[in-house]
Amino acid sequence: MLKRYSAYAFSVLLLGGIGLGGISLVGCKSTGNLKPAVQNIEQATIIKSPNDDRQYAAMMLPNGLQVVLVSDPSLENSSASLAVGVGSAHNPQDQLGLAHYLEHMLFLGTEKYPEPDGFMKYTQANGGMTNAFTAYDKTNYLFQINAGKFDEALDRFSDYFKKPTFDPHFSDKERNAVNNEWSLQKAQDGWNLYVLQGYTANPKNPSAKFNIGNLDTLKDKPGSVLNEEMKQFYDAYYSANIMKLALVGKQSLSELKALAEKHFATIRNNNVTLPEVTVPGLTKAEMGKSIHYKPIKDMKALYVDFPVKSNKSQWRLKPNEFINGLLTSEEPGTLGEQLRAQGLVKTLSAYFDTEAYGPDGFLRVQADLTDAGLQKQDEIIAAIFSYVDLIKRKGLDQNYYRELQAMRSKDFANAPKPDPLQQAVGLAMAQFDLPVENLINADYVYERYDAKAIKAVLTQLDEKRARIWHVSPAEKADTPVPFFDGHYAIRDITAEEYKRWNALQAKYRFNLPPLNDLFTDTQAPIVENTYLKPHPVVSQTGIEAFLAHPEFYREDKGRVSVQINVDFALDSPKEAVLANLVNAIYAKQTMTLADRAGRASLGISTSVMDVNSQGIYLSGYTNKHPQLLQQMLTEFVALDISDKHFHEAMDSFQQNMANKKKNHVFRQLYGHAQRLTYKTQWPDDIILAAANKVTKADVVAYHQKIKTDPLLRLLAVGNYSEAQVREMAEQAARILPGKRLPAARAVNQYVTPAVGQTLTFNDDVELADSAVLQAWFGSKKSDAEQAQLAVLNSLFSNAFFMQLRTHEQLGYVVTSFNYAVDDVPGFVMLVQSSNTDLPGIKTRMDKFRVEYLAALKATDAAEIEQAKQALIANLLEKPTDFYSEAERYSSEFWQGKYTFDARDRYLAALQKVTKQDLINIYESLLLNKKSGKALLQLRGTNFKTKPFAALQ
Numbered sequence: 001m002l003k004r005y006s007a008y009a010f011s012v013l014l015l016g017g018i019g020l021g022g023i024s025l026v027g028c029k030s031t032g033n034l035k036p037a038v039q040n041i042e043q044a045t046i047i048k049s050p051n052d053d054r055q056y057a058a059m060m061l062p063n064g065l066q067v068v069l070v071s072d073p074s075l076e077n078s079s080a081s082l083a084v085g086v087g088s089a090h091n092p093q094d095q096l097g098l099a100h101y102l103e104h105m106l107f108l109g110t111e112k113y114p115e116p117d118g119f120m121k122y123t124q125a126n127g128g129m130t131n132a133f134t135a136y137d138k139t140n141y142l143f144q145i146n147a148g149k150f151d152e153a154l155d156r157f158s159d160y161f162k163k164p165t166f167d168p169h170f171s172d173k174e175r176n177a178v179n180n181e182w183s184l185q186k187a188q189d190g191w192n193l194y195v196l197q198g199y200t201a202n203p204k205n206p207s208a209k210f211n212i213g214n215l216d217t218l219k220d221k222p223g224s225v226l227n228e229e230m231k232q233f234y235d236a237y238y239s240a241n242i243m244k245l246a247l248v249g250k251q252s253l254s255e256l257k258a259l260a261e262k263h264f265a266t267i268r269n270n271n272v273t274l275p276e277v278t279v280p281g282l283t284k285a286e287m288g289k290s291i292h293y294k295p296i297k298d299m300k301a302l303y304v305d306f307p308v309k310s311n312k313s314q315w316r317l318k319p320n321e322f323i324n325g326l327l328t329s330e331e332p333g334t335l336g337e338q339l340r341a342q343g344l345v346k347t348l349s350a351y352f353d354t355e356a357y358g359p360d361g362f363l364r365v366q367a368d369l370t371d372a373g374l375q376k377q378d379e380i381i382a383a384i385f386s387y388v389d390l391i392k393r394k395g396l397d398q399n400y401y402r403e404l405q406a407m408r409s410k411d412f413a414n415a416p417k418p419d420p421l422q423q424a425v426g427l428a429m430a431q432f433d434l435p436v437e438n439l440i441n442a443d444y445v446y447e448r449y450d451a452k453a454i455k456a457v458l459t460q461l462d463e464k465r466a467r468i469w470h471v472s473p474a475e476k477a478d479t480p481v482p483f484f485d486g487h488y489a490i491r492d493i494t495a496e497e498y499k500r501w502n503a504l505q506a507k508y509r510f511n512l513p514p515l516n517d518l519f520t521d522t523q524a525p526i527v528e529n530t531y532l533k534p535h536p537v538v539s540q541t542g543i544e545a546f547l548a549h550p551e552f553y554r555e556d557k558g559r560v561s562v563q564i565n566v567d568f569a570l571d572s573p574k575e576a577v578l579a580n581l582v583n584a585i586y587a588k589q590t591m592t593l594a595d596r597a598g599r600a601s602l603g604i605s606t607s608v609m610d611v612n613s614q615g616i617y618l619s620g621y622t623n624k625h626p627q628l629l630q631q632m633l634t635e636f637v638a639l640d641i642s643d644k645h646f647h648e649a650m651d652s653f654q655q656n657m658a659n660k661k662k663n664h665v666f667r668q669l670y671g672h673a674q675r676l677t678y679k680t681q682w683p684d685d686i687i688l689a690a691a692n693k694v695t696k697a698d699v700v701a702y703h704q705k706i707k708t709d710p711l712l713r714l715l716a717v718g719n720y721s722e723a724q725v726r727e728m729a730e731q732a733a734r735i736l737p738g739k740r741l742p743a744a745r746a747v748n749q750y751v752t753p754a755v756g757q758t759l760t761f762n763d764d765v766e767l768a769d770s771a772v773l774q775a776w777f778g779s780k781k782s783d784a785e786q787a788q789l790a791v792l793n794s795l796f797s798n799a800f801f802m803q804l805r806t807h808e809q810l811g812y813v814v815t816s817f818n819y820a821v822d823d824v825p826g827f828v829m830l831v832q833s834s835n836t837d838l839p840g841i842k843t844r845m846d847k848f849r850v851e852y853l854a855a856l857k858a859t860d861a862a863e864i865e866q867a868k869q870a871l872i873a874n875l876l877e878k879p880t881d882f883y884s885e886a887e888r889y890s891s892e893f894w895q896g897k898y899t900f901d902a903r904d905r906y907l908a909a910l911q912k913v914t915k916q917d918l919i920n921i922y923e924s925l926l927l928n929k930k931s932g933k934a935l936l937q938l939r940g941t942n943f944k945t946k947p948f949a950a951l952q
Contacts, residue, residue: 097213127870281357558718
């Protein structure tokens with residue numbers, strides 16, 4: 001899978017563990033081999049948080065492969081990640097996308113383990129998964145598996161870097177897989193804008209080349225045979241001395257060391273030089289440009305990019321973070337706050353991507369525009385230049401740095417343990433950039449205030465060097481984005497424009513932010529963990545409050561979730577629109593508080609929760625939570641619903657609804673499936689029609705109606721005493737009193753098709769691909785059948801993927817998953833295809849479903865038991881941090897299921913699953929024409945003349 005990454009967007013395609021393939025991560029930079037501060041890395045002490053009880057070590061194998069080992073006996077799964085220091089930046093000109101194609105081909109068997117996708121099958125059968133991604137200058141291979149199978153998994157995994165078969169039989173199949181991946185992304189604006197960064201940069205920089213690959217770029221050509229070039233690329237670059245490995249597991253450090261030596265020491269070392277990108281991405285010729293992009297979705301945005309040189313060697317000083325903190329503040333008088341107050345932007349953000357092109361990159365200031373802002377882009381550009389100038393003149397205040405230093409020091413002292421697989425990937429990648437001893441603490445290090453380093457960056461923020469991006473449907477942009485579906489235009493910024501912006505700057509008077517009054521060094525005392533499941537603390541007219549304490553992570557962290565529960569929000573589509581508009585206005589008006597809290601590592605957010613009720617969330621250090629909850633509720637009661645606020649919220653709502661049809665087809669399909677299983681939900685066109693009739697007066701009246709008789713539902717998890725939660729609850733009830741009793745709480749209601757009934761949904765989409773989702777549902781709630789379908793899917797999903805995706809290339813997205821709806825068991829098959837119409841997709845899915853019964857019956861009972869035990873191990877695994885532990889009972893709480901026993905019931909049901917159970921439920925649910933079913937189809941533009949698949 002080709003992954004795409006930048007500081008502004010990190011998106012990972014979540015396909016239910018379908019394995020290799022996905023989207024592309026680009027924007028990382030070639031880094032070179034940094035020599036560790038400790039020359040003998042086995043003597044290095046990896047600095048970790050006091051909260052982190054994992055053990056760490058590093059080693060260098062005789063073949064030059066550097067390894068980091070992480071031991072955590074509490075883990076039930078072990079993870080590995082191997083990064084190779086070569087990526088899409090190093091594609092040969094004759095085979096664009098070769099690094100990505102190689103990543104796909106590598107996992108199709110080795111001399112010792114020749115079965116294609118055998119490793120995926122092995123990991124899934126043992127409670128794990130595998131994946132890979134190609135980045136700008138690195139390629140990463142990763143997996144997770146039940147700890148008891150780590151040794152054999154590493155044997156299989158490491159063999160890909162020793163003796164892959166590169167079976168030519170799969171060449172065309174994987175070319176198609178890469179092509180489908182490209183097809184999946186080419187109509188996505190994020191991808192179009194990303195590749196334009198390269199296409200409009202220095203044409204000699206690798207970013208200017210197409211990096212995903214497709215059927216046109218990856219093929220035999222005169223003087224270039226695809227598979228020969230791929231093997232040459234592998235032989236040239238897949239060398240141990242430019243690889244980095246991380247192993248994270250429950251095994252001891254000595255056991256992990258032995259595993260690393262056993263499986264990876266024989267990877268060949270060709271002593272190659274790590275390839276670095278040295279060609280500048282932005283030269284003088286590419287600066288001072290105006291770039292106009294006409295989006296596929298409805299977008300209105302303005303980006304101002306300041307070219308900067310890479311300064312990664314100054315990671316200890318954090319000059320970029322210092323500047324970005326001032327740029328993005330939402331305090332009164334700052335850039336973002338003033339532009340929002342004037343109604344020109346909805347949000348304003350900024351980020352550094354200093355290695356976007358290898359040796360250089362940019363600082364981007366990014367504005368999401370209102371309709372008024374779209375007409376006044378000159379004023380916004382001038383405001384950005386003016387505020388940057390203010391930072392240059394007055395921003396070099398050492399107190400800002402001291403505040404950052406203190407905040408991040410406290411954060412590191414309280415840092416949680418990362419997810420094991422994410423940690424493995426992060427450690428593998430970071431070893432190219434950082435000394436071993438700083439792999440974990442690097443982001444928290446603020447060594448000293450260095451005005452010279454900050455000035456060196458600020459000097460580069462010159463308006464004459466800026467590249468300004470105008471993004472809106474009104475842009476005059478006729479040049480196709482190469483290989484993608486968007487259109488753009490590029491021109492020089494004129495002297496007249498600079499003169500106009502300079503004149504407009506004089507009208508702005510900004511303030512730099514004050515120091516943060518929410519930050520405190522004080523640590524709250526740790527309370528006794530009395531209630532390991534949510535316990536009722538308050539239950540009275542207008543409010544109910546529950547408290548739960550962590551079993552494992554007793555630290556000064558907490559999460560308070562409040563629902564302003566109303567019983568009328570599902571009465572009609574109009575109420576659904578009004579709930580979203582109230583939340584949007586509320587979120588905008590609390591943005592300054594949320595920003596200030598976030599900088600002090602206190603989370604504040606809002607959302608439309610279950611039953612379209614307003615949600616408020618607080619997280620982080622607990623000392624300030626009572627104060628913040630009071631402020632948030634007071635703000636809600638006094639919500640200012642002005643004409644400006646109403647029109648901005650309505651514009652965003654309509655924009656988001658309209659853009660849903662341009663999301664990935666499989667994501668749209670899954671959204672429709674969710675909607676159809678809610679008892680009271682409406683299609684998007686009905687919602688949009690309702691929105692078109694809503695007025696500001698409707699929103700004012702709706703907000704007043706919420707305040708008239710709410711039921712506050714509060715769930716506090718973490719370092720709170722019963723008295724503290726009771727006080728927060730009673731304070732909340734005083735601010736927003738209601739008369740409803742807790743028993744009158746509104747909760748979501750669900751529906752599944754009855755026996756013999758089929759729910760159907762057909763629609764056309766504005767993307768090329770088509771997709772089919774089929775689902776089968778039981779007739780009643782059943783813990784046993786939910787468990788059986790979970791075990792079944794751990795076997796079925798890999799076989800389904802391997803046959804329809806790997807062997808037949810029916811589609812890039814081929815997945816299945818167990819899908820319970822309010823404890824009613826369900827099972828889903830989903831395929832998205834760029835080459836097959838809807839009847840063809842459904843026919844092939846049905847044929848596989850019928851034929852799989854024989855494979856299931858032939859499956860060894862021991863394999864089924866192994867899959868079952870892997871699921872049990874995953875369920876019993878200790879949460880990796882406080883926040884993952886805090887989520888354990890939240891779903892049951894919001895559904896009003898106060899026995900809090902779902903996990904225990906599921907575990908008990910899993911332990912009873914047998915092979916015969918799987919056969920029985922497969923026959924009775926997936927092969928029984930009388931079971932409750934759903935058939936959802938989305939028809940892409942490539943198939944607009946083809947019919948929808950018929951019911952059978």
